Amino acid sequence: MSHVVTAPDGTEITLVGVGTSVILDTPVVRVWDVVLPPGGTHPWHQHHNPYVVLSVAGSSGRMDWLDGTEPRHVSEYSGGAVFRPVSPIHRLTNTGGTRYRNRLLELKDLxxxxxxxxxxxxxxxxxxxxxxxxxxxxxxxxxxxxxxxxVRVWTATVPTRTRLALELDDVGHVVAELDADLEDDALAASVAYHEGGTCKLDNETDHDRTFFVVALDYLAHGIGKDRA
Known part of the structure; x- marks a missing residue:
């Protein structure tokens, strides 16, 4: 359901979701794909959960705040990560000359x-x-x-035609492929929730594949007791 807010100048603003499309949604985490062409803007939105940004195609950006606060300029690089608290209503513009893309993990239990x-x-x-x-x-x-x-974030690279077995801590993890060109079924299959323990990553392609591995350590701290 859309949410309408009023800007300081009296304009009514309809907020959008925090990403372009949802890739994965579990009781613990919601993962979005966020894509912006050069000069593109993700419209006004508001985060209701602390979140992790996994950058798969980096660029520079500008965050504008609905309340008129001075914009914040950011720069992300492929393979980087950001952990963020919730923040006031804002929009994000890609100020770089290349496409920007990330996987955004909403941490529901926070x-x-x-x-x-x-x-x-x-x-x-x-x-x-x-x-x-x-x-x-x-x-x-x-x-x-x-x-x-x-949270802790790593990358793991799987050489061509091999399998990599990760020995994860006994806590929930998100595993997301670091590939800026995935679409449709391949995009949906590129992100998974893992309960911990042995996680096998197969690479049957003729090129190396790299994955983000995100340990949701807060789940081991007793946070999220309200979850059914």
Missing amino acids: GENRAEGVLDVGAGARSVEGAVPGLPRPADGRVPVIGTDY
Whole structure:
């Protein structure tokens, strides 16, 4: 259902969803595909859950706020990740010269599943290109991208014609392929929720495939007790 709000100048604004289309929706997490051509804008929207942005095609961007606050300029790179709290109503414009695309993970147990309201997760965190966070490097070859008290993000690359077995912690994970060209059925199949333990990634193609692996560590902290 659409939601209409009033801008400071009295204009009525119909808010849209936080992404272009939903790829995966479970009781724990909702994953969106977000796509913007050069100069394109994702219209006014509002996040009701803290969220993770997994960048599959990076670009520069500008966030404008409905309340008139000064815009915020951001830059994302392919393979990077951002953990964000909820924020005021805003829109996002791709200010770069290339297409921008991400997978946006809404963390329901930090927001809409909580009867007491959205959890304050602080300012969030953003990965830095070329910098490796101080997370353990698992023996299965995952490369750390970002680490917080709530989520950890790695990438895992599967060479051509091989299988990679990840040994995940005993907590929910989201696994999402880092490929900016996936569409339709291939896009739907590229994101999965995993309960933890052994996760097998097969690559039957003639090129390497890289995946984001997101550990939803907050689920182990007892957050989300309201969820049925």
